[in-house]
Amino acid sequence: MAAAIDQAAHFTPRRAGLAVTCAALAVGALALNRQLIGVFYDDGLYAGIAVALAQGMGYVHPHLPGAPAAVHYPPLWPVLLAPLFAMFRLDTAALLGKILNLLLAAAGAGLIAWQAARTRLLGDDAPSWLAPVLVGAAAITIPVLAIQAVLFSEPLFGVLLVAAVILTDAPSPRLHAGVAAGLAGCGAALALLTRSIGVAAGAGVVLYLLVVRRAPWAHLAAAAAPVALAGLGWGLWLARHRGGLDPAMAMNYGSYFETVQAAGVGVFWPSLRDLPRPLGDLTLNWLPAPFFYYAFGAAALSVGAYGVGHLLRRTAIAWMLVPYLAILAVWPFPGDRFIWSILAWLALIWAAGALALVRRWRLLRLPLAVLVGVMLVGWGGVQVRGFAHRWWGTAGSRVSENFRELLPALESLPRDAVLATDDEALVWLYARRTSVPFYVYTYRGRTSVRPTPAEHRAYLERQRVTHILMGGFGSGSDEELDALLGAYPRWLKVVRVWRGGRALFEVQHAS
Numbered sequence: 001m002a003a004a005i006d007q008a009a010h011f012t013p014r015r016a017g018l019a020v021t022c023a024a025l026a027v028g029a030l031a032l033n034r035q036l037i038g039v040f041y042d043d044g045l046y047a048g049i050a051v052a053l054a055q056g057m058g059y060v061h062p063h064l065p066g067a068p069a070a071v072h073y074p075p076l077w078p079v080l081l082a083p084l085f086a087m088f089r090l091d092t093a094a095l096l097g098k099i100l101n102l103l104l105a106a107a108g109a110g111l112i113a114w115q116a117a118r119t120r121l122l123g124d125d126a127p128s129w130l131a132p133v134l135v136g137a138a139a140i141t142i143p144v145l146a147i148q149a150v151l152f153s154e155p156l157f158g159v160l161l162v163a164a165v166i167l168t169d170a171p172s173p174r175l176h177a178g179v180a181a182g183l184a185g186c187g188a189a190l191a192l193l194t195r196s197i198g199v200a201a202g203a204g205v206v207l208y209l210l211v212v213r214r215a216p217w218a219h220l221a222a223a224a225a226p227v228a229l230a231g232l233g234w235g236l237w238l239a240r241h242r243g244g245l246d247p248a249m250a251m252n253y254g255s256y257f258e259t260v261q262a263a264g265v266g267v268f269w270p271s272l273r274d275l276p277r278p279l280g281d282l283t284l285n286w287l288p289a290p291f292f293y294y295a296f297g298a299a300a301l302s303v304g305a306y307g308v309g310h311l312l313r314r315t316a317i318a319w320m321l322v323p324y325l326a327i328l329a330v331w332p333f334p335g336d337r338f339i340w341s342i343l344a345w346l347a348l349i350w351a352a353g354a355l356a357l358v359r360r361w362r363l364l365r366l367p368l369a370v371l372v373g374v375m376l377v378g379w380g381g382v383q384v385r386g387f388a389h390r391w392w393g394t395a396g397s398r399v400s401e402n403f404r405e406l407l408p409a410l411e412s413l414p415r416d417a418v419l420a421t422d423d424e425a426l427v428w429l430y431a432r433r434t435s436v437p438f439y440v441y442t443y444r445g446r447t448s449v450r451p452t453p454a455e456h457r458a459y460l461e462r463q464r465v466t467h468i469l470m471g472g473f474g475s476g477s478d479e480e481l482d483a484l485l486g487a488y489p490r491w492l493k494v495v496r497v498w499r500g501g502r503a504l505f506e507v508q509h510a511s
Contacts, residue, residue, distance in 0.1 A: 011128045011129060011132075012117075013113075013114050013115075013117035013118035014114065016113045016114060016116075016117040016128070016129075016131070016132040017110040017111060017113045017114030017117070017132075018110065019113075019132060019136070020109050020110045020112075020113035020132050020135050020136045020139065021106045021107060021109065021110030021113075022106075023136045023139070023140065024105060024106035024109040024110065024136065024139040024140065025102065025103075025106040027139075027140040027145070028102045028105055028106060028139070028140070028145060028148060028149075029102060030145075030390075030392075031102075031145045031146070031148065031149035031392045031393060032095070032098055032099065032102065032149065033098070033149055033393050033396070033397075034091070034094075034095065035150070035393065035396045035397060035399075035400035036094075036399075036400040036403055036404065036426055036429075036430065037090070037094045037150075037151060037425075037426060037429055038423050038425045038426025038427075038429060039150065039395075039396040039397075039399040039400050039403075039423070039426065040150050040152070040395075040396060040399075041423060041425070042073075042152060043150040043151040043152055044423060044424075044425030044426045044429060045061065045070075045072070045073065045425045046073065046077055046078050046081065046151050046152075046153065047081065047085070047094070047097075047151055047425070047429060048061060048062055048063050048425045048428060048429060049061065049062075049070050049073065049075075049078040050078040050079075050081035050082045050084070050085045051082075051085045051429070052067070053078060053079065053082035053085075054082045054083070054085040054086035055086075059075055059078070059237075061253065061425075062428065063424055063425050063427070063428030063429075063434060063435045064249075064253075064424075064434070064435075064436060065418060065434055065436065065463055065464065066244075068241070068244040068245050068253075069237075069240075069241035069244055070253075071237070071238050071241050071242050071244075071245070071253070071254065071255045072252075072253050072254060072255065072256075073153075074192065074193045074194060074195065074196055074198075074234055075193060075234075076153075076156070076190060076193040076194045077153035077156055077194055080100075080156065081093075081097050081100075081151065084096050084097055084100075090429060090430070094151070097151045098149060098150070098151065101148045101149075101150075101151065101152070101155045101156075102148060102155075104148075104155035104156050104158070104159050105139065105144075105148040105154075105155040105158065106139070107159055108155060108158035108159040108161075108162055108344075109135055109136065109138070109139035109158075109344060111159065111162045111163070111166065112135050112162050112344045112345065112348070113131060113132040113135040113136065115162060115165060115166050115169070115170070116131035116132075116135065116348055117131055117132060118170065119169060119170050119314075119315070121311070121314070121315060121348055121352060122348065122351055122352050122355055123352070123355055123356070123359070125355075125359075126351075126355055130351065131348060131351075134344070134347040134348055134351055135344045135347070135348065137347070137379075138343040138344035138346075138347045139344060140383075141282070141340075141343060141379070141382075141383070142382055142383060142386035142387075142391050142392055143278070143282070143336065143340045143343075143392075144340050144343055145392040146391070146392040146393070146395075146396075147337055147340055147341070149392055149393060149396070150396060152337070153194050153195055154195075154337065154340070154341040156194050157191055157194045157195045157198065157341055158341055158342075158344075160187050160188075160190045160191040160194060160198070160201075161187075161191050161198070161201055161317075161320070161342075163187040164184050164185075164187035164188040164191060164201050164204075164205055164316070164320075165315065165316050165317045165320070167180050167181075167183045167184035167187055168180075168181075168184040168204075168205050168208055168209065168223075168316040169208075169314075169315050169316055169317075171183070171184070177215070177219055178216075178218060178219045178222050179222075181205075181209060181215060181219040181220070181222045181223040182222035182223060182225070182226065184205045184223055184316075185202065185205060185206075185222060185223035185224060185225060185226040185227050186226045187201070188201035188202040188204075188205050188223075188226070188227050189202065189226035189227045189229065189230035189231075190230070192227060192230045192231060192234070193230050193234065196234075196256055197324060197327055197328075197338065199227070199231060199323075199327075200320050200321070200322075200323040200324035200326075200327060201227075201320050201324075202223075202224070202227030202228075202230075202231075203227075203319070203320070203323045204316050204317070204318075204319035204320025204321070204322075204323065204324075205223050205227070205316055205319075205320070206220060206223050206224050206227075207319045208315075208316035208319045209223055211319075212312070212313055238255045238257070242254065242255050242257070242258075246459060246462060246463065248440045248451065248455075248459040248462075249436070249437060249440060250442065251440070251441055251442055251443065252437050252440070259331075259332065259333075259443065260330065271328065271329050271330060271331055271332065271335070272329045274334065274335065275325065275328055275329060275335055275339075276297060276301055277334075278334075278335065278336045278339045278340070279300075279339065279346070280293065280297050282378065282379055282382055283300070283374075283375040283376075283378040283379050284296055284297055284300070284374065284375065284378050285378060285382075286377065286378045286381055287374070287378075296371060296374055296375075299367075299371055300350070300371060300375065303350055303353045303354050303357065303368070303371070304346070304349060304350045304353060305353070306353040306356065306357060307349040307350050307351070307352045307353020307354070307356070308321060308322065308349055308353070309353075310352055310353055310356045311349060311352055317345050317349070318349065321342065321345065321346075321349070324338075324342070332443045354368050354372070399423065402471060402472060402502070403423065403426055403427070403430070403471070405498065406469065406471065406498065406502060406504075407427070407430050407431055409496055409504055410427065410431040410433055410469070410504075411431065413431075413433060413466075413467060414466075415433075416434075416466075417433050417434070417466045417467055418433075418434045418435070418436065418463060418464050418465045418466050418467070419431075419433050419434065419435040419436070419465070419466075419467050419468070419469055420435070420436050420437070420438040420460055420463070420465045420467070420468045420469070421435055421436075421437075421438050421468065421469035421470075421471065422437070422438060422439060422469075422471045422475050422477050423471065424436055424437050424438075427469065436460075436463045436465065438460075438468060438469075438470075438477050438480070438481070439475060439476050439477040439480060440456065440459060440480075441476075450476075450479075450480055450483075451480075452483075453483045453484050453486070453487035453488065454487070456480060456483070456484055457484060457487075457488060457491070460507070465507055466506065466507055467495070467504060467505060467506055467507065468481070468492065468504070468505040468507070469503075469504050469505075470501065470502055470503045470504075470505070471502055472500050472501050472502050478501060490508060491507065491508055492505040492506070492507060492508065493505060493506045493507075493508055
């Protein structure tokens with residue numbers, strides 16, 4: 001017993017953070033790959049913008065006709081990637097970018113573990129190893145590995161988010177309180193310039209200082225000013241450049257205002273119901289019947305909600321997650337990536353809620369133990385199968401291999417050809433042919449609505465598309481292509497066909 005106590009005493013916050021960082025690095029390295037950039041769409045757009053910056057074109061989408069300004073993604077991540085694409089060949093820059101993501105993800109996990117340990121986030125009576133174990137487990141969860149294995153901005157966002165939390169909750173005593181508030185605001189502002197939902201971080205910093213710390217107005221202003229300036233700067237860029245895109249591309253490339261405007265308030269209930277789904281898929285999907293799934297799911301959500309309420313007096317992350325999740329509740333797109341980027345925080349908050357419930361009502365110890373066991377079985381099953389089959393790279397590998405087979409056929413196309421295709425940024429990066437999205441849509445509530453054949457053809461003609469590359473079945477593009485072929489059977493000429501529904505067409509402009 002004495003040895004165990006001594007060992008726990010030596011498990012300092014610094015060692016906890018270092019252990020989690022090393023574990024995240026070691027396991028995350030397994031997900032490093034040489035897949036093409038653009039296999040998950042957004043990664044290709046980030047890389048394309050970075051290439052444009054590296055070549056002095058500005059903050060634009062270089063693959064689209066006319067290289068319109070980028071308004072969908074805040075600029076910080078492409079700006080960080082730009083030097084890599086300026087100094088190295090495409091494949092080398094891509095690998096270095098993925099290594100950068102690995103380092104950022106590991107650093108973010110380590111900082112969360114360090115912060116949770118030094119502030120005793122789970123309570124003074126919680127085992128010192130519990131918080132690092134939870135953060136480490138979240139860091140090596142299969143979906144988290146998947147999003148850090150491509151050029152997504154989530155790892156950078158995670159580091160900036162935890163930096164804002166640290167500077168708000170427990171800054172160094174050597175920092176003046178006003179300076180710490182200003183630095184926390186800077187961290188939140190940079191998070192906003194990485195992902196638009198980072199506005200929730202800024203709101204959380206200010207609300208925590210206002211309600212919990214009762215900070216002076218000067219400190220609140222110091223925290224709010226960087227966030228306001230970042231939001232104003234990005235907003236002015238959007239206002240100036242959002243009109244440069246074809247309206248048919250608004251869901252793919254437009255600002256989030258277009259998305260929210262198209263979806264409307266009718267998206268709230270479907271999005272709210274879908275919000276817990278990623279966590280349910282991760283922990284409860286193995287249960288044999290819907291009744292058990294929803295019963296355990298309701299219990300797990302209740303514990304998590306209690307954890308948020310319990311931590312509102314202790315940490316800014318609770319104040320950040322309330323607006324963060326509220327934004328997702330009116331977001332028409334699936335929220336999976338948004339959930340995985342905060343998974344470590346969610347695990348800590350849930351554990352804090354469970355421990356607080358047990359302290360208050362000891363009769364809940366057995367039901368909570370059962371709930372924890374059920375969730376661990378689900379998570380463990382996903383992990384075992386995921387590591388056995390390398391799930392973090394399965395989908396990306398399929399897309400990458402598919403385009404490795406298709407890309408050589410594009411080399412014979414004229415340099416001024418304009419392609420309509422899926423993964424259009426990937427096509428431009430590797431074939432350097434102007435490319436636009438073939439699949440276009442809008443939203444009515446949470447329901448996606450496709451254009452009529454006439455509307456679709458008009459959009460393609462506005463973009464002066466000369467060829468259409470169909471990458472295969474199942475993306476939705478095949479259905480839109482079938483509708484076009486049915487309405488205009490002579491408009492497209494088959495140039496080449498591959499197995500699996502893949503084909504290259506040439507537009508017959510006289511038809």
